[in-house]
Amino acid sequence: MAKSPINRVPWPQSASRPVVTPLQPSVVYASDSPDMLDAQYAGDLSGYSYAREGHPNADVLARMIDGLEGAEGGIVTGSGMAAVTAGILGAVRAGDHVLGGDQLYGRSLRLMNETLPAMGISASTADPTDVASMEAALRPETKLILIEVVSNPTIRVADLTGIAALAKERGILLAVDNTFTTPRGIRPFDHGADIVIHSVTKLLAGHSDATLGYVAARDPELRERINTFCVTTGLTPSPFDCWLAERGLLSFPLRYDRAEATTKRLADALADLDGVTRVLYPTHPTHPDHNRAQALLGARGSHMLSFEIAGGREAANTLVAAMPEIPFAPTLGDIGTTLSHPATSSHRGLTPEGRAQIGITEGFFRVSVGCEEPDTLISLFAGGIAAAHGI
Ligand SMILES: Cc1ncc(COP(=O)(O)O)c(C=O)c1O
Numbered sequence: 001m002a003k004s005p006i007n008r009v010p011w012p013q014s015a016s017r018p019v020v021t022p023l024q025p026s027v028v029y030a031s032d033s034p035d036m037l038d039a040q041y042a043g044d045l046s047g048y049s050y051a052r053e054g055h056p057n058a059d060v061l062a063r064m065i066d067g068l069e070g071a072e073g074g075i076v077t078g079s080g081m082a083a084v085t086a087g088i089l090g091a092v093r094a095g096d097h098v099l100g101g102d103q104l105y106g107r108s109l110r111l112m113n114e115t116l117p118a119m120g121i122s123a124s125t126a127d128p129t130d131v132a133s134m135e136a137a138l139r140p141e142t143k144l145i146l147i148e149v150v151s152n153p154t155i156r157v158a159d160l161t162g163i164a165a166l167a168k169e170r171g172i173l174l175a176v177d178n179t180f181t182t183p184r185g186i187r188p189f190d191h192g193a194d195i196v197i198h199s200v201t202k203l204l205a206g207h208s209d210a211t212l213g214y215v216a217a218r219d220p221e222l223r224e225r226i227n228t229f230c231v232t233t234g235l236t237p238s239p240f241d242c243w244l245a246e247r248g249l250l251s252f253p254l255r256y257d258r259a260e261a262t263t264k265r266l267a268d269a270l271a272d273l274d275g276v277t278r279v280l281y282p283t284h285p286t287h288p289d290h291n292r293a294q295a296l297l298g299a300r301g302s303h304m305l306s307f308e309i310a311g312g313r314e315a316a317n318t319l320v321a322a323m324p325e326i327p328f329a330p331t332l333g334d335i336g337t338t339l340s341h342p343a344t345s346s347h348r349g350l351t352p353e354g355r356a357q358i359g360i361t362e363g364f365f366r367v368s369v370g371c372e373e374p375d376t377l378i379s380l381f382a383g384g385i386a387a388a389h390g391i
Pocket of ligand 1: 079080081082084105107148152177179180198199200201202211212213
């Protein structure tokens with residue numbers, strides 16, 4: 001490379017190569033000639049031109065998640081919500097209808113209830129644990145169904161098999177947000193999904209230091225439409241976030257297995273404690289969707305559980321104060337355990353009656369279990385619950 005007048009020095013040549021993926025923050029890529037650039041844009045030569053249109057760190061991460069999901073050509077986006085938006089808006093047009101699960105992530109529900117209608121796309125929700133309820137909510141113009149396999153924070157398990165069969169029979173696209181279950185729990189493409197979505201921010205990246213999403217489509221044409229939507233609307237991720245997430249993803253299977261094993265133990269321990277009125281964990285025998293969870297997920301109950309304590313808001317405040325070691329924070333999938341209180345965070349927009357209808361009371365907590373030493377974690381929860389009940 002010719003010497004740069006502003007003193008940029010060429011990247012040092014090395015006969016050996018780095019073991020770790022280099023971080024490549026360059027926004028622009030210089031080509032040798034207009035012919036070369038032309039060939040790149042025509043797709044005859046592979047090469048990057050401008051980071052919003054794609055960059056190596058996003059592609060490395062996307063290929064890694066593709067491998068986990070059994071996907072091809074997935075796209076990494078700047079957040080999980082960017083992936084949800086791209087998955088929907090890459091697939092539907094004004095006049096279409098989108099049907100969602102009624103317990104989708106709160107922002108996904110807002111996207112459906114507020115953003116899509118403003119664009120001439122109608123949206124409604126139905127209960128994904130009941131395929132008859134989903135079928136009854138279909139309209140002639142329904143183009144896409146969006147569900148999560150395990151709902152947040154009530155941990156209900158969708159009838160993925162039934163909904164996939166229904167979508168196929170009616171020629172409707174099925175999009176599955178697999179953030180909660182992760183590809184280690186289930187691979188939605190193997191169960192008939194057309195689009196798979198992730199908030200990579202969560203367990204895949206795993207350290208609460210990168211905000212990213214991922215969307216993949218089975219059909220190459222749809223994939224291209226979603227990609228164009230992302231590039232045009234600028235949903236592109238930052239190279240540094242992708243680099244961090246790649247590093248996190250390398251330990252994802254280990255973190256998942258550890259967190260899942262601890263979650264199972266924590267579910268059993270909580271169920272035995274005085275003052276705990278409900279424990280929701282998919283593979284726990286008392287779970288309302290236990291049989292479906294067994295059929296869909298096998299033993300893979302994942303790292304999320306919810307529980308309810310007696311004593312309402314006052315007991316809830318005492319519990320949080322008694323466990324300062326556990327961050328009280330409305331996120332999930334971190335390397336460490338976090339605790340959230342849906343009534344005052346994700347579901348504060350609902351009326352108390354609306355919350356009660358889906359089982360979210362003032363004593364209801366959601367736990368995202370991390371990789372701590374299990375006995376220590378269980379005794380922290382036991383201590384917190386004892387304090388909440390003055391035991
Ligand atoms: C299931 C699910 N989907 C999507 C999102 C949105 O992801 P992000 O916060 O990365 O935009 C979240 C965030 O919590 C989520 O839990």
